[in-house]
Amino acid sequence: MSIVVEMRGIGKSFPGIRAIDNIKLQIKHGEIHVLLGENGAGKSTLMNILYGLYQPDEGEILIKEKEVKITNPNVAISMGIGMVHQHFMLVPPFTVTENIVLGSEPKKGLTLDIDSAIKEVEAISKKYELHVDPRALVQDISVGMQQRVEILKTLYRGAEILILDEPTAVLTPQEIEELGVILKSLVSQGKSIILITHKLKEVMSMSDRVTIIRRGKVIDTLDTKSTNIEELAEKMVGRKVNLYQEKSLPNIGDTVLQVKGLRVLDHRKLEHVKGVDFEIRSGEILGVAGVDGNGQSELIMAITGLTKVASGAVLLNGKDITGKIPKEVINSGVGHIPEDRHKRGLVLDFSLAENSILGSHHSKKFKAGTGLNYRKIRDYAKRLISEFDVRTPSEKVSAKSLSGGNQQKLIVARELDRDPSLLIAAQPTRGLDVGAIEFVHKRLLEQRDHGKALLLVSLELDEILELSDRIAVMYDGKIVGVLDAKDATEKRLGIMMAGGDSKASDADIQ
């Protein structure tokens, strides 16, 4: 097998930090090669160098054994390198084809030759089994489809070497599986793929080889077949990691949250939550499993007062909180780790100190006369930062300057410190690396052991299975079944998540 990409002694500094240092990387023809590392380890920097977005300070790059200088992405594209970024760069009101040809439009005289473009897109889509409709509008297709459009875009421009930056971060479990199939089909037809990720399971299921990067240095390159998750985790984090938390038996108390016949409509009067009943008692974690978009988000928004309740009731410690405004819900003892930390969880332009009081900014302890006592707020933030190990130069920097994991730690710190009786955790570890996941999981279990009631909503089945005491599965706005954690298996949940009957699935398994 020939080497298609070789990077030798690559180094790059940004003001104040050495982002990557003396990196050596070889990509073989026709392989899927994973770059594994925690957030901020330097994976993306390295790939941005290969794609010409950054210039390395030192080192050389060889493409097909010829030394090259990649001064900008156009050069990279002309050498057959394509990159799919984590955040898609598509124009939503344009069709798939229009997006794909954008920048290299086929022309017929003065006009755009859209018909031949559609044909070509169709041909590529068929060849690699992407199943993309070239005439669909990008805004109408799913996130998984949009990602395929991005892949098609690189193929259309003749990419031989594809770089995918965290491709699974936005996908559902099914879509991840489909992506795996697509990648296999791409390499079988002679493409080489570099995959950036920090998710260990995907490394094992998707890759041929893996290079682990930690703090800007290559730690090791391994054949996937000859390694295992524990070894990868240890190399990635630099210490032994507990991938699975020890869990004591639940010490279950009184009912904390009761949801009765809850229905939620959106502004178009479409029903998203269709009569949901459940309860959570103190000292237990109720996990809500389900494919994205089956009403989980709306359920949480209804409980926390962020959206209107059409009918039904929400009781917290026996008190009716149905239809209360968020402020009242917070004050009645609900903590909420929101699913989207950038959209809901943080005011990114605020300092950490200011973010640390969001939701409790009315509290007397932060007041001084008519105003806020910023010194007390900063002291409070400092305490949270040290207690929850938020890595930051100070509490005065803006929240946007932190990595995702540290941002999440701050949110977790804020919500737990309010000492709520009900804690809602929605996708609490989305986009986090192993170390941060371990941290968040530990804290959530701690809360449970302290007698809190937890509602955990996650798209990651592993997370649900690991943390929950009981598991409710949501499908099409309804809870289709509640299982005890000890009876739940991935397969059984999977069937229920797809709308299958829990009783039928019992029989299937037995």
Added chain:
Amino acid sequence: MENRKSELIEEIKKNAKEISYPLIAIIISFIAGGFLIYAFGKSPMVAYKSLIQGSLGDWNKFGETLVVVTPLILTGLSVAFAYKCGLFNIGAEGQFIIGSISAVWAGWAFNGLPPVLHVFLTLAVGAAAGGIWAGIVGWLKAKVGSHEVINSIMMNYIALNVSNYLTMTFLNEEAKAFTHEIAQSAKLWRFAEAFAQFKYSRLNIGIFIALAAALIAYYILNKTVRGYEIRAVGYNPHASEYGGISIAKNIVLTMVISGMFSGLAGAIQIAGVQYRANNLFGFTGYGFDGISVALVGNNHPIGIVLSGLLFGILQKGGSNMQLNGIPKEVVGIIQGIIILFVAANFVRIVFDKIKENRHLKQKTIREGK
């Protein structure tokens, strides 16, 4: 104590940094303006000298400049305050006009009140009218989601015509195109009453009211729960909602406060300078200039005081330039260049480029070795 001192120093540093970029942009603009004047075949030195002389040349001129600066600071604060909540208040002009006409009414109708009380009432009525005028726009945005830019522009025209209608009817001075004069007791104290240096200027304590307003705006925005909520909504309404902050309430409140600054500007213009309102043929321009003042002042209360001063100097000095044979339009061009530089964040971009280049240079030197 030591702690408090270092904190204060830090706060000053932070604030200085925020207004330093526009400051540099202004200097560059003047240099660019100088080249322009030179290109017209005139001397930049003569031009700038007459600009300064016309606006700051003696106490009276300085006083008259401050008379213009006063409303500019207040309308600038008005625009900036709304901006902190993510709202673009183009309606400062209308709020200014409504504030003026309401102040005329209060100053005329309550004749006989004790002076201090009457002045206070006149300003309060003007501010309240401006607040209500802007509050309508805020309420529409919060309730039905209609855009504040469109609505506040419309409200400008309504304000203009309502004001003219009242000027020619209810408040009309017989057979004149202006209103009654406000009562003596409603007039703001003028510097001319105590200082001979300001004898020929209409400078009044309104300038201090404007400065106090800047401090109040700074305090509300940066030190209070309300300001915290307003800024949170401006930066990220979704997170604010999540944090128990009512978006609708803050939008309406912000617009009311924003409108009060403009309304107060109009009231001061009546109580301190004009004593009556005229039948307007067009907009006064104070509200629209407030947008530029806020932009150049980087939406920062202290920056706005400085940029208000700058715009006042340009306006007052501009007419003096004309007397010295330099076209008045040069002032407009310089204003335009300043705004262009500030809006394009020109200075920051250049600074970043310089930094980057230095970094690259060091690298090449290193590699050369």
